[in-house]
Amino acid sequence: MAQTIVxxxxxxxxxxxxxxAMVNRQRIGWAFNHxxxxxxxxxxxxxxxxxxxxxxxxxxxxTTAGSTSGAFSLYYKCKVSNHGPxxxxxxxxxWIDISGAxxxxxxxxxxxxxxxxxxIKDGDMVEIDAPEVGEKAxxxxxxx
Amino acid sequence: xxxxxxxxxQEMLDGKHGEAKQFCMDKLMDFGKAVEAxxxxxxxLTLNCCPIYVKDRLEPKRLEKLNAYDLGHSPLYDPIFAMxxxxxxxxxxxxxxxxxxxxxxxxxxxxxxxxxxxxxNFEIPGKGTFKLDEEMVGGFQAGYDKxxxxxxxxxxxxxxxxxxxxxxxxxxxxxxESSAACYINTILGxxxxxxxxxxxxxxxxxxxxxxxxTHLDEFRAAKCIVELTDEVRDNIKGMADWGALGAAIAEKxxxxxxxxxxxxxxxxxxxxxxxxxxxxxxxNDPMMHLMGYTPExxxxxxxxKGKMPKNPERYTVTMEDVVEMYRHLNAIAPAPGPERAKPxxxxxxxxxxxxxxxxxxxxxxxxxxxxxxxxxxxxxxxTPTYFMAQHYxxxxxxxxxxxxxxxxxxxxxxPIRHYPKGTVIATDSFxxxxxxxxxxxxxxxxxxxxxxxxxxxxxxxxTARWEYWSKPRKDRLDxxxxxxxxxxxxxxxx
Numbered sequence: 001m002a003q004t005i006v007x008x009x010x011x012x013x014x015x016x017x018x019x020x021a022m023v024n025r026q027r028i029g030w031a032f033n034h035x036x037x038x039x040x041x042x043x044x045x046x047x048x049x050x051x052x053x054x055x056x057x058x059x060x061x062x063t064t065a066g067s068t069s070g071a072f073s074l075y076y077k078c079k080v081s082n083h084g085p086x087x088x089x090x091x092x093x094x095w096i097d098i099s100g101a102x103x104x105x106x107x108x109x110x111x112x113x114x115x116x117x118x119x120i121k122d123g124d125m126v127e128i129d130a131p132e133v134g135e136k137a138x139x140x141x142x143x144x
Numbered sequence: 145x146x147x148x149x150x151x152x153x154q155e156m157l158d159g160k161h162g163e164a165k166q167f168c169m170d171k172l173m174d175f176g177k178a179v180e181a182x183x184x185x186x187x188x189l190t191l192n193c194c195p196i197y198v199k200d201r202l203e204p205k206r207l208e209k210l211n212a213y214d215l216g217h218s219p220l221y222d223p224i225f226a227m228x229x230x231x232x233x234x235x236x237x238x239x240x241x242x243x244x245x246x247x248x249x250x251x252x253x254x255x256x257x258x259x260x261x262x263x264x265n266f267e268i269p270g271k272g273t274f275k276l277d278e279e280m281v282g283g284f285q286a287g288y289d290k291x292x293x294x295x296x297x298x299x300x301x302x303x304x305x306x307x308x309x310x311x312x313x314x315x316x317x318x319x320x321e322s323s324a325a326c327y328i329n330t331i332l333g334x335x336x337x338x339x340x341x342x343x344x345x346x347x348x349x350x351x352x353x354x355x356x357x358t359h360l361d362e363f364r365a366a367k368c369i370v371e372l373t374d375e376v377r378d379n380i381k382g383m384a385d386w387g388a389l390g391a392a393i394a395e396k397x398x399x400x401x402x403x404x405x406x407x408x409x410x411x412x413x414x415x416x417x418x419x420x421x422x423x424x425x426x427x428n429d430p431m432m433h434l435m436g437y438t439p440e441x442x443x444x445x446x447x448x449k450g451k452m453p454k455n456p457e458r459y460t461v462t463m464e465d466v467v468e469m470y471r472h473l474n475a476i477a478p479a480p481g482p483e484r485a486k487p488x489x490x491x492x493x494x495x496x497x498x499x500x501x502x503x504x505x506x507x508x509x510x511x512x513x514x515x516x517x518x519x520x521x522x523x524x525x526x527t528p529t530y531f532m533a534q535h536y537x538x539x540x541x542x543x544x545x546x547x548x549x550x551x552x553x554x555x556x557x558x559p560i561r562h563y564p565k566g567t568v569i570a571t572d573s574f575x576x577x578x579x580x581x582x583x584x585x586x587x588x589x590x591x592x593x594x595x596x597x598x599x600x601x602x603x604x605x606x607t608a609r610w611e612y613w614s615k616p617r618k619d620r621l622d623x624x625x626x627x628x629x630x631x632x633x634x635x636x637x638x
Contacts, residue, residue, distance in 0.1 A: 012178050027399070027428075031215075033579050036561070038211035042577055050582075066425055067579065068272030068320040069193070069215050071340035076216030080201070083211075094428060098178045099340035103171075103220070133178045 003143045005119065007112040011130030011137035012093040015107030018127040019086040021120050021141075022057040024049045027065035030074035030100055034066055037076050040083030047127045058126045059085040060116050064094035071100040078104030087128045089139060102133075109137040147176050148183045152235070156350055159530060164230035169348035175343060176354030180237070185359055186351040187238045188334070189309045190316040191324055192344035194242040194300070195221040196280055197287035206279070212559045213246070213280045218287065220345045225290055233295045236351020239309040241299040242291070243321050244497065244554035245284055251550075252281050259522055262548055263555045268489045269518040272564030300552040301526035302496040308411070308528075313439055316359060318347040322576060323496040325358075326430035330420055333439035335359045338430045341433035358431060364440065365449035366403040366433045368457040370396050372596070375463050377406050379613075383502060386411075386418035388469040388575035389461070393419075394426025394515055395469070396459040398480075403433040403447040411437070414502040418574070421496050425578030441540065467614050473577050473589035476568065485603035488570045489594050494524035495556055495576035500532055502592075503549070507538035509596040512547040515565030516602040521547030524554055547599070560585060570598050597607070 028034055030075075034044040040055035044065075064070055074097060078084030088101055088108040100134050101108035107130040112119075120141055121125060130137035149157065157173065159166040172184070195218035201210055210218070224230045232240045241325030247255070247264045254260055255276050259267040264281075267273045292298060299308045302321045311317045319325040320341035328334045337357040339347070347353045357363050370393050382388050393404055396490035411419065420432065433440065433447035441447040448456070476486055493506055506523050515521045523542060525533065530551035533539045542549050556576055561583045571577065572595060577587045588604045598604040612620060 033582055037214065037216055038208075045581045051410060064428060068322055068325075068338050068341045069217070071320075071342040072220060074217035075342060076214065076219065079218075080214075080219055081207070082213045095337060096181060096340045099342040100177050102174055103342045133174070134180060 005141040007114055007116070007119065007139040007141070009109045009112035009137050009139065011096045011107065011109055011133055011135055013088075013101035013106065013108040014130050014133050015105065016027050016129050017058070017087045017107055018125065018129070019056055019058045019122045021126045022049055022052065022059050023117065023120055023122050024059065024061040025117055026061070027063055029064045029070035030065035030077070031067035031070040031096060032073045033112065034070070035073070037073055037081050037083065039105065040077060054085045055083045056086050058087045058089060058128065060089045060120045062117060063090050063092045064097050065129060066067060068096050071096045071103070074100030075103035078106055089120065089126070089128065091115065091117065107137070109139060113137060147173060147181060150184070153184055153350075153352055161235070162227070162229035164224050164227040164349050167227070168349040171344065171346045172350060172352070172354060178356060179356040181354030181356045183355050185316040185355045187236070187318050187347055187351050187353060188311050188315045189304070189319065190238055190240040190344050190348045191304060191317070191319040191321045192240070192341060192348065193217050193320070194245050194284060194291060195287040196283035197221065197225065197290055198279070198283040209241065209277055209280055210614065211552045212562060213277065215557070217341055220342060221287065224345070226348060230349060231294050233346045238348070238351035239297055240295070241297040241304055241308070241346040243302055244300050244552055244557060246553060246557040247276055247281050247284065248550050248553045249285065249288065250283065255281060263522060263550070263553065263558060266520060268564045268567055271489065271566055274563050276558065299527065302554070303417070303499070303526050306499070306526070316353070318344050318353050320344040322430060323417070326420045326432065327417065329358060329364065329431045330438050331416065335364070338428065338432070358429060361449050363429060364431050365401065365451060366444075366447040367400040368397055368402050368459065369405060369444070369460060370402045370459045371405040372407060372461050373463070374406065374462055376466065379463060380408055380466070382572070382593070383414055383418050383505070384470070384572035384574075384589055384591045385466065386415045387422065388466050388473070388589070390422030391426050391469045391574050392461050392465040393432070396465070397426050397427065401429050401431045401433070403435055403441065403444055405435050407434055407436060412501050413499040417496060417499055418572070419607055421575045425575055457563040463613055464617065470589055473587065474572065475581065475587040477509050485605045487568060487603050488519060488588060488598045489567050490520045490522065490569045491599040492522045492555065492569055492571045492573070492576070493504065493592070493595070495554060495571070495573040495579070497554070498523055498525040498529065500529045503529060503533045503538050505532075505592050506547075506596060507541040509593055510599070511541050511546060513545050515546035515599045518525045518600050519602050521545070521596075521599040522555065523547065523549040525549065525551055527551045554634055556580065570595050570604050
């Protein structure tokens with residue numbers, strides 16, 4: 001039987017999307033050297049998701065790390081090369097990733113009422129509903 | 145929360161100063177909402193990346209190339225380049241410029257010829273060749289030309305704060321170059337975030353940015369203390385030591401701003417730059433309080449912005465921590481055999497761009513020697529230093545030895561993911577190892593004298609100094625009792 005968990009947080013970039021979750025416990029950024037612009041593959045040394053493809057996933061991670069180019073590299077993956085994630089869930093969406101998510105037109109949420117890193121598991125089906133920046137957002141986790 | 149705008153900012157938003165400024169203000173207002181800003185700051189400096197400007201970037205073959213070459217910023221410029229009234233600096237007085245790019249502009253024609261051992265066109269014996277794509281370099285030139293037309297300054301360096309636009313204490317900047325951001329905040333006392341490289345495009349054309357993050361005292365305050373042992377204070381000497389020390393400090397502080405105590409008495413420009421450029425790979429907030437050096441850190445109370453707890457968290461950095469950072473950064477194991485040497489293909493200096501003292505050190509070390517055939521020795525620096533090095537003979541020394549020196553460019557901007565498989569790169573740049581670490585090449589992290597020796601012999605060999613410091617502490621101290629390595633108070637082991 002499917003288990004459903006609903007979390008609430010704050011929208012940092014707006015949007016509504018439902019996709020499979022990919023959880024990365026380490027800080028990680030979206031720069032071309034962390035996640036390939038040409039294939040969406042995680043390359044950051046030491047990352048849980050190293051070697052995996054983020055394309056179309058809801059990516060769950062604590063906050064950013066590394067280059068400020070994460071902002072435009074995230075945008076590029078989402079809008080140009082089409083290898084970007086479908087949405088972001090963080091303990092804290094860093095300012096660098098906020099602007100990348102807004103430009104990439106994907107939802108990004110943080111400040112959830114439970115720690116997303118431990119609550120969300122790889123492969124969970126997750127829906128983000130983030131209608132307005134700075135306002136309440138919900139994250140619905142479905143686990144079968 | 146409503147954003148309070150000045151009259152001029154409101155006029156830009158209303159379109160009274162042209163389509164480009166209105167477009168960029170709209171984007172900045174969206175971001176301001178997300179970070180809950182209530183006003184904009186007036187910028188003196190914007191530092192971003194030059195775009196690859198091409199027509200029809202979605203054409204499948206071109207898109208494939210762009211996916212490999214474009215850091216991701218170029219399409220952001222397309223709508224602005226299509227507007228007739230786009231320009232920077234004029235009313236705002238904000239100086240705008242770019243990080244280095246993938247090729248030295250006046251050498252771009254060399255990609256048409258056979259491999260010449262320079263970063264844009266080289267061969268690694270037995271491993272393969274690399275050459276920048278002509279169309280992509282042409283696109284960069286077109287982007288550069290367009291920016292010049294719009295009033296950007298052609299500094300093409302990560303270090304404009306040394307010599308081109310030096311923000312003063314309390315002024316605001318928008319630097320998407322992390323090492324520059326940390327230097328501007330820490331050493332100059334001006335205020336910049338490690339700015340999102342999306343925002344800096346819009347900052348350039350408006351001269352303003354929502355006030356948030358490191359602009360505010362709250363995000364400039366120390367949250368913990370990191371103290372160096374006397375042994376660290378007295379024994380940090382090479383450029384790689386400074387980078388490893390910065391990295392070790394950042395690691396101890398766990399992504400928080402720290403007040404650093406017991407620093408060495410003198411830090412030259414290269415040392416300071418290398419210490420501080422740990423910011424991007426090591427910590428998110430680009431600010432360090434270097435007690436005794438930095439303008440916002442005259443006392444611990446000031447570094448904590450008046451909010452120092454009774455017992456602030458304290459961490460200690462030892463020489464073992466610094467040595468451990470070297471181990472962490474060295475991605476390849478020594479080759480088997482008594483000499484434990486590691487073969488190298490590229491020896492590289494200057495990320496962020498080498499300061500003049502760094503260039504001179506390489507020249508001094510390589511003087512009268514020859515770089516081993518097949519091995520590359522590359523030094524990259526900013527334009528003023530490049531011409532100083534030419535004028536004062538450092539360039540001749542490096543080139544006579546078979547090395548190369550460049551300006552305007554940085555190999556970190558090349559698609560190194562497509563370098564020949566198995567390439568081994570040796571460098572003294574913590575930042576570059578972290579930038580390129582996931583890309584496939586193997587990395588060696590070492591001090592300039594070991595690196596130059598590697599370029600000359602073709603293999604990286606640990607120095608006696610490394611042998612000494614990498615021993616377990618007890619063995620190290622025992623060895624010193626048996627055979628004292630220094631006289632006086634400073635162990636000088638080399």
